[in-house]
Amino acid sequence: MKQKITIKTIAKELGVSTSTVSKALKDSHEIGKETKDKIQAFANHYNYKPNSLALQLRNQKTKVIGVILPKIVHHFFSTVIMGIEAYANEKGYHIMVCFSNEDYQKEVETLSVLSNGSVDGLIVSIANETLENKDFSHFIDLVEEDIPLVLFDRVVDDILCDKIVVDDVGAGYKATKHLVDIGCKRIGLITTPDHVSVGALRRLGYEKALIESYVKTDSKLIIKIDEKQDIKKQIEQLFEQNIDGIFAVNEIYAANAMRIAKEKGLNIPNDISIIGFTDGLISEYSSPSITTIAQHGFIMGRQAVELLIDRIENETEVFTPKKIVISSDLKIRESTKTSS
Amino acid sequence: MKQKITIKTIAKELGVSTSTVSKALKDSHEIGKETKDKIQAFANHYNYKPNSLALQLRNQKTKVIGVILPKIVHHFFSTVIMGIEAYANEKGYHIMVCFSNEDYQKEVETLSVLSNGSVDGLIVSIANETLENKDFSHFIDLVEEDIPLVLFDRVVDDILCDKIVVDDVGAGYKATKHLVDIGCKRIGLITTPDHVSVGALRRLGYEKALIESYVKTDSKLIIKIDEKQDIKKQIEQLFEQNIDGIFAVNEIYAANAMRIAKEKGLNIPNDISIIGFTDGLISEYSSPSITTIAQHGFIMGRQAVELLIDRIENETEVFTPKKIVISSDLKIRESTKTSS
């Protein structure tokens, strides 16, 4: 193991004190020009880099942001990470990424470990199991320890911290309204169980659009997917109803619905129009390409770090939790009719 | 800011020395039962957690693994990250994730920052620009500093470190051979420019399969995509040739090819069979679903950390770089004929 060069090494080698070396390397006026030059040349030659751990300990900050996601093999979340990393880097921060895998226990543990001082703050999207349990005490503890925390996408009101969300109700409304506008009469909804907050909100938007358009809502047209079961089989039930439009709260559900529709010999979009959620690769490349709600994950990530870094760097200020709503766009593609 | 509790606080509060506290918390036999109980109870009550930075500095290890990827919004890379994180966590490590965005300069900087002691080792897949430049000195410096390094997927021989790769030649061979076997006579290849090592290797496999099968290779059937230009237009050129099979070295190229084929009114797989690379969501959900080479990213990630942690924890051992080849599977779906 090649010995890493430290301030102490330099000091000994050059016959000066460590304080002199430290000051010389920061170009302090306290140090004479000759000494400075000598030290800088030496440090440069041996490619001296200050040990970041020592600095972190001294400064009581790590310049690291912890990010906990439910999963990563997922277009939306990976886009958010991109946004987080890009802006964090700009600001001189790095990110430590962990996954809860939708698991409550792992979320608790990860949170506990990361709050030991390894990060200056945290950005989290809550695990499904936690949303189901409704046990948020691990987050509340964090807030009480005054560790900066930003929640995004999957958030809950019980936790007093900054939050970034997509306008899920609005998006659900926008999608459903579009289906109505192009002439769909019986619109199915493929959503998540109620405890998944985003699913519930998108459903609200769906219902709002129907009511506003005087279309009767029908609970038989709403399927709540249990991901532990076979997704396709559950969606197939929806096709037993007489439907001419589908709003799915994510890409996978939409893709599955499209597949089933094709298998049943339905023409998309003429017999049935489909709108998904998340503007991922599936929506873009499947055929027909899928009309979808684009969530702007990159912007969400960026906003999340922005809020977080602001919190971290202005700790003295009185803190009032902010909630930022990112609007989402309907991206019209081939899976929806152009008019009635 | 609520004051974090430290060993010093406990010591002062309980009228003992910091060493006593430290030992008591580790249940050392050196400390009397009463004192121990008192300290442990106190620490427990105030939810004391040792400052990890202090420990890292003292132990000269961070239990953090740096991961540098070219991009993340990509099925293969996000799968690899999953694998890395899963096994790293099992072993008590965390991962710091950075992205080079295929950019040489950012790769150099990131590498430099992370090698300041913030991580115990690094897992990297090289940026495209770096591969093009052929300037690997930043990696070579790293190796000379004896910082454990594992390269995966995009690797180069010039760097003496552990490597994990997919059997790209074999995979290219397997895919092409399959096309030959089902009766394709003129097989197009959609690949990357030569400097992208994986693309070049997959091409070798393609050529090998053709030669072995006494099919004439034809450079007009090979398209090297320049990602700075319009991908679809480039692929369209291939369709000016008379082809009945396509092997694309990634999912996006395959999806684009399929789209063009459909636009031209070709029936897939009867008129033309298509095989892609990376078993992502596009391949799975497009219709027809795409026959592809599954790369087992999760396993690659896991193997990479395994090698790395082994390196980190057995630094004394003489080091001989290993290269692990992960075999890949042909996953047959609907975009290829079942027989000739």
Place this chain on the structure above:
DNA sequence: AAAATTTACGAAATCGGTTTCGTGTTGACA
């Protein structure tokens, strides 16, 4: 009862930096 050992704890060094506060030397000014 004296010697040896064990028990229970504290002082201080260490990890690698930064920073405050002194201090000896030099030069300028009265």
Place this chain on the structure above:
DNA sequence: TGTCAACACGAAACCGATTTCGTAAATTTT
């Protein structure tokens, strides 16, 4: 020539832990 400021540098504290070593008191051994 005496005084004072400026200059150039070092000693030591500090960040928060661990760990070695030393030692007083208690206990056991001889």
